[in-house]
Amino acid sequence: MRAPAKINLFLGVGSRGADGYHPLDTVYQAVSLYDDVTVTESAMWSVSVEPIGDIDCADVPLDSSNIVVRAGGLLTAHHQITRRAAIAINKGIPVAGGMAGGSADAAATLVALDRLWDLQTADADLLAIAAELGSDVPFALIGGTAHGTGNGEVVEPVTDEGSWWWVVIPNDIGLSTAAVYAEFDRLDSDGTFLVGRTRAVIAALGTRDVNQLGAALSNDLQPAALSLRPDLEQTFADARDAGAHELVVSGSGPTVLTLISDQESALGVRQDLMDQGYRGVLVATGPVAGAHVVEYA
Numbered sequence: 429m430r431a432p433a434k435i436n437l438f439l440g441v442g443s444r445g446a447d448g449y450h451p452l453d454t455v456y457q458a459v460s461l462y463d464d465v466t467v468t469e470s471a472m473w474s475v476s477v478e479p480i481g482d483i484d485c486a487d488v489p490l491d492s493s494n495i496v497v498r499a500g501g502l503l504t505a506h507h508q509i510t511r512r513a514a515i516a517i518n519k520g521i522p523v524a525g526g527m528a529g530g531s532a533d534a535a536a537t538l539v540a541l542d543r544l545w546d547l548q549t550a551d552a553d554l555l556a557i558a559a560e561l562g563s564d565v566p567f568a569l570i571g572g573t574a575h576g577t578g579n580g581e582v583v584e585p586v587t588d589e590g591s592w593w594w595v596v597i598p599n600d601i602g603l604s605t606a607a608v609y610a611e612f613d614r615l616d617s618d619g620t621f622l623v624g625r626t627r628a629v630i631a632a633l634g635t636r637d638v639n640q641l642g643a644a645l646s647n648d649l650q651p652a653a654l655s656l657r658p659d660l661e662q663t664f665a666d667a668r669d670a671g672a673h674e675l676v677v678s679g680s681g682p683t684v685l686t687l688i689s690d691q692e693s694a695l696g697v698r699q700d701l702m703d704q705g706y707r708g709v710l711v712a713t714g715p716v717a718g719a720h721v722v723e724y725a
Contacts, residue, residue, distance in 0.1 A: 429465050429540040431532035431568050431719040432458040433521040433712070435594065435678050435685055437641070438629040441648040443616050450609060452563065452580040455629045458571040459594060459714035462520050463529055464722060465496070465536035467544050470514040473497045480520035482708040487523055487602060495561060499534040502557045503541055503549070513541060522708070524602025526653075526679030528564040535568035535719045543721070555583075571718025573633060575626060588633040588715050592641065592687060593694040595672065596710040597663055597701060599682040603653060608680040611652035642674030642687045653681035660684060663706075670700035 434456050442451035464480075475494045477485045488494070496515045504511055515537055521529035535558060542549045549557075558565035563580030573588035625646075632641040654660055654677070663684050664675050671693070672686035688694040694711045701709045 429536035429543075429719050430462050430722040431465070431536035432571055432716050433461040433527040433529065433532060434564055434567055435459055435527065435714070436647060437573075437633075437645055438626045439647045439649060439679065440625045441612060444609075444613055449579045450612075452576060452578070453624075453626055454576040454580055455573065455586065455626050455633075456564075456567045456576055456583070457573045457588070457592070457714045458567070458716045458718060459596075459712040460716050461522075461527065461596065461710060461712050463532045463536065464518040464520075465533055465540055466516045466518075467513045467537065467540040468516070469544065470512050473500060473512050474514045475517065476514070477517045477519055480518055483519050483521070484523060484600070485519050488517070488519065495530045495534045496537040499537040499557070499561055499565075500541055502560055503538055503547070506549070506553060506557060507547055509545075511545060513544065522596070522598040522683055524604070525598050525683035526603065526605075526677065526681045527596075527683055528568060528679065531562050531564035532568045532719075534558070534561045534565045539569070539719045539721075567718070569718050571716060573715045575630065586630050586633060590633060590636045590638075590641070592638070592714050593689070593691055594712045594714065595667070595686045595688055595694050595697045595701070596678070596712055597667060597684040597686070597706060598708045598710070599657075599660070599663070599684075600707070601657075601682065603657060603680055603682045605680040607656060608649055608652050611656050612649055615652055615655065638687060638689045645674055645676045645687065647676050647679075649680050650677040653677045657682050666701065666704055666706070667697070670697045670704070672697055
């Protein structure tokens, strides 16, 4: 199975509630950076990881703490079966970069195990299991472009008329999502959470106007990410020098995104950043499909 990275075109975050979670109002887009997951029947759960290109996989857990094992456990519990699998991940999504690589792996694992064991899990049940795993996992199943509410796990597709090009600037040092939310809580002074702020992004998606979409990009976690990692301000400056205009931190960071008008221009910005010494800069397009079967020749 192949599952895409996600970006947040808009990420509105409210103060942490009594349940310990933050309400979200977000617009997701799936982009053409992927993790591939292969599952094989086994006597016990196991996880192996191989990088694609320059992806650093050193921090990916290979034990039961990996979200893919949790995914397998929830699926088998749902069907009241006691089966296990070896799960092999080929990772092309930056690790701890705010692009939901772990969620992509979980979504791919759910669908792969469902196919491997011919469980024929109903779509609604797969989405419910995905929501138990994390707020980004249901979107990784659906892909495309979607509006997320609740804690991000309530996902509704939205009309997206564009084909958008992104330059993705990873960072060698990851950022903990939990740490970024903790810093958000520290910085959040008034707790105001306004529903409906996604309207400008959703309207722009119907226009195919890169300038309109770029102007609507926003991320409420960005101040927290920059507070923890002020060095990212230099990434913003260097990207602007390379020709980027609209920049935003991806999710909880530290990956930085810039929306570019076309593929040729995106490749030019990427090359300029590489010439400045940045490693692993990627070009991606979106929206793309969610978790889907891949067949190798």
